[in-house]
Amino acid sequence: VNMGTALIYDEEMTRYKLLWVDPACKIEVPERLVVSYGALVENGLADRCVSIPVREATDADILLVHSEEYLEAVKKTPYMTLEELKEFTLQYGDVYFHPNIYHCAKLALGATLQLVDNVMTGKVRNGLALVRPPGHHSMRSAASGFCIFNNVAIAAQYVKQKYGVKRVLIVDWDIHHGQGVQYSFEDDPSVLYFSWHRYEHQKFWPNLRESDFDVVGKEKGAGSTINVPWNKVKMQNSDYLSIFFHVLLPVAYEFSPDLVLVCAGFDSAIGDPEGEMCATPDIFAHLTHLLMNLAGGKLCAVLEGGYNLKSLAQSVCQTVHSLLGDPAPRPANLEGPCNSALESLQCVRSAHRKYWSCLKHAGSLKYTLIVNVLSFSTIRENFIKDADDKDAVTLSSLIALVDKMEKNEVVLTRDLLYSNLFFYISVLSQGCSDASGFIQAVLGLLLPLGYEYDPSLVLLVQTPGSGICDSVWQQLTGLLQGLAQGHILVLMQRTCIDPTCSSLLGDAAPSLGQLHAAPPEDVEAVENLRQRLKADWKLLQTTDEPDD
């Protein structure tokens, strides 16, 4: 059942701004919140959300991450003169203070904690906190990069303490590295921190060596920090999706979090002066959708950066559309990842290979994934019978058709062809013993293919004896709804009605639990398939090597 999407916003957080000249900080303006919230109202999205009031964070909340001396120092800022504020600011980097910023920082943190409380207690399924000041750069005893208190890092500590949450996934899609979050959890295996960020071989702010792909966490936390550096600008949608399919999602499914927190910065969108990337706002609908089947759908997005007011507002709307369960727009004309992205992808996968079994191999296999991509030309050459075939497409004819497809005696009627190009995958399985193999094959092979093929219809057939258990089936049905604007037709030859219907109705699939490694000998089939197909399907690439 879908308990709805929370939206947490208070205009008090617009009431602070830069009071002196500082080129580094002038982009962080109150209008960022005004246009974001305004766009949600204009698009009728705010009304569809559950409005939750903010609260002021308490000292105890703040001290979950920050030191007493830092909190005491910040507490003095409301009473400072302009000169004293300037002086106080000098000790930190790329941040500014204002008489009202401490109040707003408590509201931003309070809004974040209200969101996680409502999600953890089941009042809502997911939600977005529209806040400023942002949080992911602030450290235990220092403000940094427009951030005062680390909203998301505190939220992770807060849910562990208050709800006994075992595993928290933090996805930081802001274009800057949230070093404050990384420092908070580098030795903590219960919090998996994933961040991509503009890096340009350490030439981009915050210019840290520890933002690179080989920094993976310390001691028990080794493997629980994933840094994806972008060493070039102009990254596109396919670069972002490649990282999701071949790094974040496989690891996230293996980690199996109880809660997903998103450092939702939108400076990674096209037009942003900081990011200088080329990914379009609708990509955030897909990024959000792809995370929504984790943790039983418990996802809390918290605004971080985003400085181009137009793409910020559009990206916020795309994110909320997905949180509400609206189908994502079709991922138009995806090409493969660029070489620089492939290099980063390969470096991150090899740096983490020893920590995550899904990266040891493409994902184990109890399932033979036969991918027949029947493009129009192939069908025309091989399968179309005499031209006067005019019968309308009916469900029964579709079922009959699938039967024939199963037996490879494909007969496709002309009008069926004209309505949809077919992307036909038959997933045969030898039992549901390990969901991990299936999910890894779905994430590393099926989804990249599907996104690149960009079908107008997804036909999902459960063949008899497929043995795919309900929760895995629901994950598959949920994930595939990111394609074809959610136009998915499920043909079931086995009673799997309830889980399928709940997934088609937009419910999040139940968590699969932590995925263990599967026997490596099963992996060749997926690898061979990927090798064979990646020449034509660029999103399958994970390295620029001929055989990765």
Ligand SMILES: NCCCNCCCCCC(O)(O)C(F)(F)F
């Ligand atoms: N050309 C101006 C240089 C600005 N250098 C500092 C950038 C800070 C980025 C902050 C952020 O976007 O990561 C946050 F999410 F925290 F708001």
Ligand SMILES: [Zn+2]
């Ligand atoms: Zn940022």
